[in-house]
Amino acid sequence: MSQSFNATRRGFLGFAAGAGALMAAGPGATAAPAPIDTKARIVVLGAGAAGTALANRLSRRLNGATITIIDPRKEHWYQPGFSLIAAGLKPAKYSVSQTGDWLPKDITWIAERAAEIDPDGNKVMTESGKTVPYDFLVLATGLVLNYGAIEGFEMDMIGKNGIGSLYAGPDYAAKTWEAAGRYTEDGGVGIFTRPATEMKCAGAPLKHTFLIDDIARKSGTTKLDINYMAHNKGLFGVPIISEKLRMLFGQREITPHYSHVLKSVDAGKKMATFATENGDAEMPYDYLHIVPPQQAPDVVRNSALTDPGSWGGRGWATVDKHTLRHNFFDNVFAVGDIAGVPKGKTAASAKWQVPVVEEHLIAQIAGTKSDASYNGYTSCPLITRVGRAMLIEFDYNNDLTPSFPGVIAPLEELWISWLMKEVALKATYNAMIRGDA
Amino acid sequence: MKELTFGTLIAVFEEIFGPTLFWVMVIVAAVITLAYFYVLIRDRAVSWRKFLRAQLSMPFGAVIAVIFVQKMTHSNFSDIGGPIDLIILLGIAVMGAVGAAILVYTFDALFLQKPGKQSE
Incomplete structure (x- = not known):
């Protein structure tokens, strides 16, 4: 009996050691690629799920880039929680956190609404009249409820x-x-x-x-x-x-x-x-x-980044449905709800879209090509x-x-x-x- | 939901129980496990009498674990919808049973029956 228990104990200790190793290796198991040096100015419109995720990923992959995120909303809303709140299963605060808590420290957050996009002049104007020039623009504005x-x-x-x-x-x-x-x-x-x-x-x-x-x-x-x-x-x-x-x-x-x-x-x-x-x-x-x-927010709906003849004039950004790159402005991408693609206005879609935009943007900066593709x-x-x-x-x-x-x-x-x-x-x-x- | 890293798993548990309750439970579980190893090493053998007594607690541990998880997730036995649900339920019950056995064994060895007193 004692013998068999010893075997079990050894097994148990082995299991414990294995679990410990997993714990140590777990989070850092995938090696990140070396950051790329660049002076690129990247503007992300919107600090919701897609914009924030992308800003965090880009700030890790790029060295020396100027990343600016423009969004007036101080609160970040975990929207998948709304269904649970509306059924009395969670309190309202379940979905509320602070936008600033999620953003990377080394980027600039302009807490203002974007008023106008000039894709020919490569710049964004904010509500207070600030002009923000960019080399790359990512639309992550989300949508508006009409x-x-x-x-x-x-x-x-x-x-x-x-x-x-x-x-x-x-x-x-x-x-x-x-x-x-x-x-x-x-x-x-x-x-x-x-x-x-x-x-x-x-x-x-x-x-x-x-x-x-x-x-x-x-x-x-x-x-x-x-x-x-x-x-x-x-x-x-x-x-x-x-x-x-x-x-x-x-x-x-x-x-x-x-x-x-x-x-x-x-x-x-x-x-x-x-x-x-x-x-x-x-x-x-x-x-x-x-x-x-x-529909799309006015700043996109009234811009040259959408085709007024498509989507019943609701103004979604005209992008390729696999690369999420704009059809006419190759330094502009759309990610999340604002993207004019047939499916994918959910946080789960954003999770899959963000790495695709990240790869194409970084490839463009590095002068290479990426075959990353979003499948809907x-x-x-x-x-x-x-x-x-x-x-x-x-x-x-x-x-x-x-x-x-x-x-x-x-x-x-x-x-x-x-x-x-x-x-x-x-x-x-x-x-x-x-x-x- | 494809990449399940250890970090995500921790975050999931923090979400289920709330960070405070989760980490308190982790610490309590760690302390009990350490104490368990302490009595095993101290006694240099497993006491089958204590083990038998610990076994009696296993059904209670199983039931308590299941009810605890259901309470935390607004769930009920009627929500079991397929084989995977049954496997999850049994998994929770087994963890509760093993946890209870270790707890009772350790408690027994530390506070009730000192080594040498009992017959092996």
């Missing part, structure tokens, strides 16, 4: 009279829960919308629908009439996922309405009006979740109830691209996918914006 396009809607309606809109920010997401939480207790007609434009995280309106349905049912609320308003004939841009969602809606008794786009809201009467193929349709609601149309990878832990999600990942071809094939099935509602969303995602996000992942 709430003004919804008639009768005012921001201060969020959280009152059964109106929610989790996209508007951490505080609004918390207010959304005030309205949604009441609905989970009182029941009635719930209407969950999405816009007809390109949007960030097309899964979020669905997650909110599923979460509110789940919370209401678990708290014993009957009298639920939950409606999901799709902007076209599908529930999701990727056909196989759209079909899966159709089946889930069937099981959950959530009614899909196709080609219904929110047009106006009458908060007093609790009446929403939708543009449909057969003209306007009015629907009364007890809870209405609004996701507004989305997007991922979405699509929450279907509190405690379960589907980890769906796909690319430009609408192919599913599971990271853990055979282990985590993409179209199955799993606890592990929920754990990833609820606990692992923020940590990986933070690692990404620090430029570590």
